[in-house]
Amino acid sequence: MLEEQIVEESRQQLQTIIERWYVWLCSNPSVLFSQRDEVRMKDPVIHYAQTNEWLSRSAVAYTDWFLDKGSPLILSRLEKGDYDAYEP
Structure with a gap:
């Protein structure tokens, strides 16, 4: 019973934190991934994907x-x- 209560409280706390983070993220568009970031990250991401495949x-x-x-x-x-x- 106590364990279930702790799990439920943790889940609610995590949900609250995620909701607050989402509100902050939406109100600060400068932290979002921009077109410039996409161009800059294209080659490293492709290289990472190829390396992972290999x-x-x-x-x-x-x-x-x-x-x-x-x-x-x-x-x-x-x-x-x-x-x-x-040893050989």
Whole structure:
């Protein structure tokens, strides 16, 4: 009961804060993202998206490699009692 009350009070407090922030944001248009900001941020955002896509593809490739080759290597080392990952 007390936990539910705390959760409800927190939710109401968060909602009030968001509503106040929204009112402030609407009354201060200079803080909004402008056309100039859009032009300035275009290249970095594109670069970020491309990097993220590359990292995602790399993660899939590394996962496939680990499942196919890496995990048997680790398992064989563990079975031999060879726990030091820094030795060749």
